[in-house]
Amino acid sequence: MAQGTGTPKVIANVTNGNLLRQINITDGVAGIVATAKTAGLIGKVETVYSLDDAISKGYSETAEPFIYGILNEFYTELGGSCEFWILGTEDTMTMAQAVTSTNNNGAKKLLTVSRGRVNLVGILRDPAVAYNAGADFMDADVATAVTASKPLAEYQQSINRPVRILIEGRVANTSVANDYEPNTATNGYAGVVLGSVESKGTGAVGLALARAVKYEAHIKIGSGENGALSISSAYIGDRLVDEFTPTELDNFANAGFIVLHIREGISGYFFGRDNMCSDDDFRILVYGRLIDKAQRISTATTTPFIETAVRVNPDGTVNDADATYLEETIKAQLLAQMGDQISGADVIIPLDQDLINTNTLEMTVKIQPLGYMTWIIINLGLSKTI
Template sequence: MTQGTGTPKVTVAVASGNLQRQVQVLDGVAGIVGTAATKIGVIETVFSYDDAVSKGYTAVAEPFLNAFIQLFYQELGGNQALRILGVEDTMTLTQMATSTNANGLKKLLNSAQGEITVVGLIRKPAGSYAMVADHFLDKDVEDALLAAKTLGQYQQGINKPVRILIEGRTNDLEADLFEPNEVGNGFAGVVLSSNVADGSSAGGVALALARAVKYGSHIKIGSGQNGALTIPQAYIGDKTIEEYFPEELDAFADAGFILMHRRDGAAGYYFGRDNMATDDDFRILVHGRVIDKAQRVAVAAATPLLETTVRVNADGTINATDAKHLEDTIEQQLKSQLAGQVSDVDVNVPTDSNIINTSTGGIEVKVLPLGYMTWITVTIGLTANL
């Protein structure tokens, strides 16, 4: 193991590809970056719709953000922190997500100092804005999905991981379908549905964020146990959900979108798969949120150990007893704070690196997630006897 650099710190490397090989702190504070009319560049934390209105997010002064906030708290059904950054209508979704833009999402995340675990990006462009032709989505959405990966990697690297939900503003529903899951960005997902028929999916982002932070990190936003969404009608583009054939909705889901749908035997609308823009271990939002929580817990447990002492063997490697103590310390915290949210946790401290020469100790954490019944197959038939 190579020697670390800089100030003492805990460095986490998040591995992917383990689920396909059958290796089996905080749950949620929401944030939003969206187009503002007056509160541009201002970061506010609100705790309810009324609180937001009192802080200037009124239907008159900030109609776009007001509608988002109202729907978020309607779905949340209670009071909870929501961090808001308003930006000018010329700032694109791509610019919001760009890691080098000090006035976009990076600004909001830095201000929150790790408190935000899931964040939305929404935009209401100026009336003169023209989308690029022959794209299923506004091309800005496609570009934002690519840009968000670098910022997601940066946040993970500084132990303040976040998952990003991007508004899937539609452009040409007859164009070739864009497939988010081919982008390879497990930090972000595209919400395709909304509560209004204007082509925007800002309302869908509000609902998804509310569902994400209302429940634990292991609970899917489409869990049937939590009932239908609090909206009377759902749309994709300018068409109601009911105007799409089931195979069309299946195609959207298989392409990697987060969308709403109806379920047989149940009233109202539900989110389908919580798809993220990748096909690896983090292809669903809950996997990302659970590993993010595990990272936060592991870092919090390991931080008190920085610059402390351990016994070493004659060859400079860590003493096996001390290594086992470290494993037990980290594992106890993980199992305590992730209780009921994962199937199991395993911690290993490698004993083959020379800690005398490098002053760097390694800790390997494996998290076995819960299983989710996304599809249920029922075999049914008549019988002559029982």
């Protein structure tokens, strides 16, 4: 009954959906580019906020089983509701094509439409039955996608909309040994997720994205303090993770995969190292996410100063007081927004810049990350005395 009609009364409106808590996301907004089946959802960028919302927009288990599975994985692990972006692609689009910087119908479209909000994007594919993934352990599309994604990520960084990309580690043949090493690809923007909740050779990108956005940028997706993942079984290809020896799982991690594994003394499954496809400063996801956040903060802080004046000394060098003011302003914002996520920050503006003739001010922004206990060594022994 509408308010203000009939006899005077107290009207109580019962709302639904309150038990699904809203996750306070500070550092991550996720999206996926994945194979869709519904014609109206192919090429369409959609934003959803919960699994029920996604179903209402056409991503039901019946209509879109592949994308539904990803979303179900994501929201179950998240344990709440949050913003999530989706771009459906046809089953003929490879993952490499999806991340190609010149493809305006792939990840570039998702990132452009979101106007930089999406800073973590998953790339997944459900190809047609006739698709040939090759004879190797890993689908040949994976390595190609890792290489192809770098120019896109570099472009996003150049426009101050940095992104990190998680690519589905599609397993083609578990009967052969793996010979692909993602960490040799010199692409710290991308990571390959190996392991799935199903025995279909897919990759648990939805799980990884959920862990990434649920916590702040400095927290690893495999952090033991946050407990085991919400899954009851895990596979690599068609083999249970439990069937792999510790050495086999170590080999996957050492090759540079983000791999699902088990930990002695604790039940459940965890992500291992948050490896990215490089061996440089950005070899782990947390370092990339932190530098991306620092870039966004530095950009937002310095943008108001565009086309403003800076005093120069008689010899043409930048005035020390003005340089110090800019340094302290940017540093203060970094520490205010990242103080508990980093060990320290510094901003340096060289004074010997020809600002009059170049109209260009350069600065160096440095952040010192936290240390992470990836390996803990315990030295045990008997002792006659303590």
